[in-house]
Amino acid sequence: MAEPVIQVRGLRKSYGDVEAVRGIDVTVERGEVFALLGPNGAGKTTTVEILEGYRQRTGGEASVLERDPAKLDRPTKARIGIVLQSSGVDPFLTVRETIDMYRGYYPHPRPVDEVIDVVGLSEKRDTRVNKLSGGQQRRLDVAIALAGDPELLFLDEPTTGFDPSARRNAWQIVRNLIALGKTVFLTTHYMDEAQYLAKRVAVIAQGLIVAEGPPATIGGRDTAQTVIRFRVEDGEGLPSLGQVPLGDGTLELRTEHPTKVLHELTAWALDRGAELEGMEVYRPTLEDIYLELTGGEAGAE
Amino acid sequence: MSDVALALRQVRYTNKAFWRNPGSAFFTFAFPLMFLVIFTSLLGSGTIEVAPGVFIKQSTYYVAAMSAFAVITASYTNIAISVVFQRDAGILKRTKGTPLPGWAYMGGRVLHVLIVAILLVIITSAFGVAFYGADVPSGVLLLKFAAVVVVGAMSFAALGLATTSIVPNPDAAPPVVNAIILPLLFLSGIFIPFGVDTPEWIRTVARIFPVKHFADAMRAGFYGAPFEFLWRDVLIVAIWGLAGLILAARFFTWEPRK
Numbered sequence: 260m261a262e263p264v265i266q267v268r269g270l271r272k273s274y275g276d277v278e279a280v281r282g283i284d285v286t287v288e289r290g291e292v293f294a295l296l297g298p299n300g301a302g303k304t305t306t307v308e309i310l311e312g313y314r315q316r317t318g319g320e321a322s323v324l325e326r327d328p329a330k331l332d333r334p335t336k337a338r339i340g341i342v343l344q345s346s347g348v349d350p351f352l353t354v355r356e357t358i359d360m361y362r363g364y365y366p367h368p369r370p371v372d373e374v375i376d377v378v379g380l381s382e383k384r385d386t387r388v389n390k391l392s393g394g395q396q397r398r399l400d401v402a403i404a405l406a407g408d409p410e411l412l413f414l415d416e417p418t419t420g421f422d423p424s425a426r427r428n429a430w431q432i433v434r435n436l437i438a439l440g441k442t443v444f445l446t447t448h449y450m451d452e453a454q455y456l457a458k459r460v461a462v463i464a465q466g467l468i469v470a471e472g473p474p475a476t477i478g479g480r481d482t483a484q485t486v487i488r489f490r491v492e493d494g495e496g497l498p499s500l501g502q503v504p505l506g507d508g509t510l511e512l513r514t515e516h517p518t519k520v521l522h523e524l525t526a527w528a529l530d531r532g533a534e535l536e537g538m539e540v541y542r543p544t545l546e547d548i549y550l551e552l553t554g555g556e557a558g559a560e
Numbered sequence: 561m562s563d564v565a566l567a568l569r570q571v572r573y574t575n576k577a578f579w580r581n582p583g584s585a586f587f588t589f590a591f592p593l594m595f596l597v598i599f600t601s602l603l604g605s606g607t608i609e610v611a612p613g614v615f616i617k618q619s620t621y622y623v624a625a626m627s628a629f630a631v632i633t634a635s636y637t638n639i640a641i642s643v644v645f646q647r648d649a650g651i652l653k654r655t656k657g658t659p660l661p662g663w664a665y666m667g668g669r670v671l672h673v674l675i676v677a678i679l680l681v682i683i684t685s686a687f688g689v690a691f692y693g694a695d696v697p698s699g700v701l702l703l704k705f706a707a708v709v710v711v712g713a714m715s716f717a718a719l720g721l722a723t724t725s726i727v728p729n730p731d732a733a734p735p736v737v738n739a740i741i742l743p744l745l746f747l748s749g750i751f752i753p754f755g756v757d758t759p760e761w762i763r764t765v766a767r768i769f770p771v772k773h774f775a776d777a778m779r780a781g782f783y784g785a786p787f788e789f790l791w792r793d794v795l796i797v798a799i800w801g802l803a804g805l806i807l808a809a810r811f812f813t814w815e816p817r818k
Contacts, residue, residue, distance in 0.1 A: 311657060312657070313653070313656070313657070313815070333659040333661070334659075336657070336658065336659040337659040339657075341654075341657040343650065343653060343654060343657070345650055346649075346650035346651070346653050346654040347646070347649030347650040347651045347654070348651060348654070349573070349577045349646075349651060350577075351576070351577040351580035351581050352573065352576060352577055352580075356573065356576065360569075360570075360573045361658060363566065363569055364566070364658045364659050364660040365658075365659060366659075387580070403654070407658070407659075
């Protein structure tokens with residue numbers, strides 16, 4: 260089996276007395292989209308910037324494209340595209356000139372116009388960078404990172420500050436990258452973003468990875484208990500299924516066998532001609548799991 | 561592409577962006593000419609005693625002085641302020657993540673500064689010839705003069721790079737840069753010529769820093785006699801430039817300061 264594109268074991272980073280990353284393990288396989296999901300200050304950017312070569316780790320092992328990210332050589336750098344959380348470009352060059360300038364740094368760049376099309380900036384080809392909107396500048400960031408035709412792409416919070424439609428557009432761009440066969444390492448604090456884009460997600464909180472897996476099963480989401488809530492006028496003879504009354508008279512029960520429980524409940528209700536009012540059946544969303552894992556800091560801006 | 565070709569390519573883009581920034585381009589070019597006009601209008605009819613018994617016209621004096629000022633503005637001031645801006649805007653950080661070697665990027669900027677400096681010297685001289693009847697150097701003198709311009713522009717550019725390491729953010733760049741360069745300009749005879757009665761302590765301070773040596777070499781390279789062209793002046797400027805390069809290599813940062 261091929262070497263993983265990124266392999267991290269026990270990665271640590273301290274700033275003085277503060278430990279921003281406290282020993283994390285991450286493996287990213289070729290062609291995979293991996294998301295590091297966590298609230299602000301959880302250690303996402305520190306982690307990604309160690310892998311990009313901007314910061315030196317204080318402990319643990321790391322390899323990126325089979326190199327130590329602390330000392331990436333030029334040929335390896337040429338295989339990596341980076342979208343930083345915030346970074347600038349010269350405001351007085353046009354979109355095309357900017358991409359062309361960065362292309363020139365790489366041995367096998369992609370054609371300028373092709374890159375512009377991938378990120379959907381064709382209309383703005385000859386516009387100066389200082390005339391672009393925030394979302395367009397972010398797309399330019401992605402275009403620059405793609406210009407050298409990298410195998411591995413780092414995207415550090417690519418859609419933070421976007422409105423919903425801009426985020427949809429950005430996601431489409433990332434999906435285009437997946438279609439190009441790129442390996443993508445994404446950080447985000449949006450659950451839906453991780454769910455929509457990533458094949459595998461690791462949730463980071465306070466410098467530790469607290470859960471890892473595909474979005475559908477992460478944090479035991481697939482095996483977690485289903486919650487059923489309902490109200491009844493007269494609960495006489497209601498089978499005892501472990502329901503507990505909530506404050507407003509609603510009954511709630513949690514089960515690993517929702518089909519059986521629902522069958523018993525509805526059979527009872529039909530027998531008596533009663534109604535299970537306001538019935539809700541739900542499984543924990545990724546957001547619930549995330550809030551639980553990160554101690555309720557989700558979405559904290 | 562070879563690294564040198566990469567650096568040259570960088571010059572092209574730097575140049576493109578430079579001319580599209582009207583504020584920066586205008587002031588880089590307008591300041592020296594503006595000062596030349598102001599100083600010669602204020603003082604142009606007089607003469608300066610540059611050595612005991614040796615007098616020259618003020619207007620002639622200022623053509624060379626403003627050429628020196630133009631080179632310093634284009635190299636030191638321009639590099640220090642614009643590189644801090646680029647650092648703070650995250651442009652340098654992005655560049656650092658690409659395979660482009662850092663020196664090729666900075667080399668491109670320094671070469672661009674050299675081109676701008678040469679252009680400025682040509683314009684200032686042409687202005688001096690057209691309006692003040694200044695003599696332009698020729699022959700060996702021209703070669704010496706060219707050497708001074710090249711060594712000066714590159715050395716002051718290197719010092720500008722070194723200065724960025726003590727500038728915390730772009731707002732602080734102009735005050736810090738001016739606080740360093742303005743006193744040295746006044747202590748160099750560029751704005752106010754040294755006369756026979758200039759105090760000794762000013763001469764001593766001026767001898768330590770590179771600005772006076774550069775101004776002297778520019779003047780001697782421009783006029784020849786009665787000024788004495790000393791390679792020692794050029795060497796001192798170059799040593800300062802080398803020191804700037806070493807400091808920049810040691811303390812320069814590619815990431816915005818928090």
